[in-house]
Amino acid sequence: MRVALLGCGTVGSAVARRLQDRGERYADLLGRPLELVGVAVRDSSAPREGVDPALLTTDAESLVGRADVVVEVMGGIEPARSLIEQALRGGAQVVTANKQLVAQQGEELHAVADQHEVGLDYEAAVMAAVPVLAVLRDSLAGDEVTSVRGVVNGSTNYVLDLVAREGVPFAEAVRQAGELGYLEADPTEDLEGLDAAAKAVILARTAFGVRVGLGEVDRIGITGLTDDDFAHAAQRGSVIKLVASARPAGDGVSVSVRPEVLPAHDPLAAVQGGTNIVVIEAVSAGELRLQGAGAGGDETASAVLGDIVRAARRVR
Ligand SMILES: NC(=O)c1ccc[n+]([C@@H]2O[C@H](COP(=O)([O-])OP(=O)(O)OC[C@H]3O[C@@H](n4cnc5c(N)ncnc54)[C@H](OP(=O)(O)O)[C@@H]3O)[C@@H](O)[C@H]2O)c1
Incomplete structure (x- = not known):
């Protein structure tokens, strides 16, 4: 199951590290491994602790095109919105922590997700670790x-x-x-x-x-x-x-x-x-x-990872 991460800051780097540390656990849970296929950032030359530099890319669009689950943790409205829409239209499940985007565009994005029979999850967008x-x-x-x-x-x-x-x-x-x-x-x-x-x-x-x-x-x-x-x-x-x-x-x-x-x-x-x-x-x-x-890299990653598992269960 191919996972693409858009963003590798406070939340994204914690998600990337946990996907690696807990690889076996997720493989057992899902019956197949979750493979992190790439991490989109602005500056691919900056070192990211615990993240394989070979995974870093500035080409988020092509990364989205080769994933089953796209995880948006960049923040901001654009290019996050366009990349999420591209992922949904391409049949990928989407997970995001982006509260402003979901509050402003969530209804439109849900309509696209429904049309393409994929999921859009954003537990981390509200109260980070708290599964409200x-x-x-x-x-x-x-x-x-x-x-x-x-x-x-x-x-x-x-x-x-x-x-x-x-x-x-x-x-x-x-x-x-x-x-x-x-x-x-x-x-x-x-x-x-x-x-x-x-x-x-x-x-x-x-x-x-x-x-x-x-x-x-x-x-x-x-x-x-x-x-x-x-x-x-x-x-x-x-x-x-x-x-x-x-x-x-x-x-x-x-x-x-x-x-x-x-x-x-x-x-x-x-x-x-x-x-x-x-x-x-x-x-x-x-x-x-x-x-x-209500914040923090690892705490927010807990909710993002829960959504990733939920999304991965939907991937046929
Ligand atoms: N931090 C928290 O405690 C927390 C809690 C709940 C929800 N959230 C939400 O989680 C999301 C991420 O927050 P964060 O604190 O992790 O942000 P952050 O530390 O600023 O990290 C943002 C990451 O996205 C990358 N990025 C930004 N714009 C990009 C672009 N146009 N193209 C490619 N990559 C881009 C950055 O790349 P570079 O590293 O190269 O600059 C960076 O790696 C936000 O929506 C935020 O609201 C955060």
């Missing part, structure tokens, strides 16, 4: 989900935590998070709630099977918060979290991302640093809580 999409899609397929609510962006949570727990002024906490590499070079995606909004859209579609886009998310980031807001919350024994939520509303769904003042007993209040949490309410199951690493 599998729970919503498979485990709760026979139930009725009534609400999904979570802290799904570790970078903003790190900032909010630093203010609440260490008393660091808000602006200083943002600066420190940037310095430690927790925020992107352009921190807008995290601080303005764009990253959380993309995840909320994917959660809403998966939980409620509705069409919903990023434009429909009622979104407020954390940049408007002041030290007074944190002081007022602390006086009441509460904390401020950036909460993403989705629940049915009329024929559709209401999706929001905004800072909320949460009482200490709220399960979302205790989550620290880069940890993510989601609380799912379903009619029969009641309340379910899923919590774990």
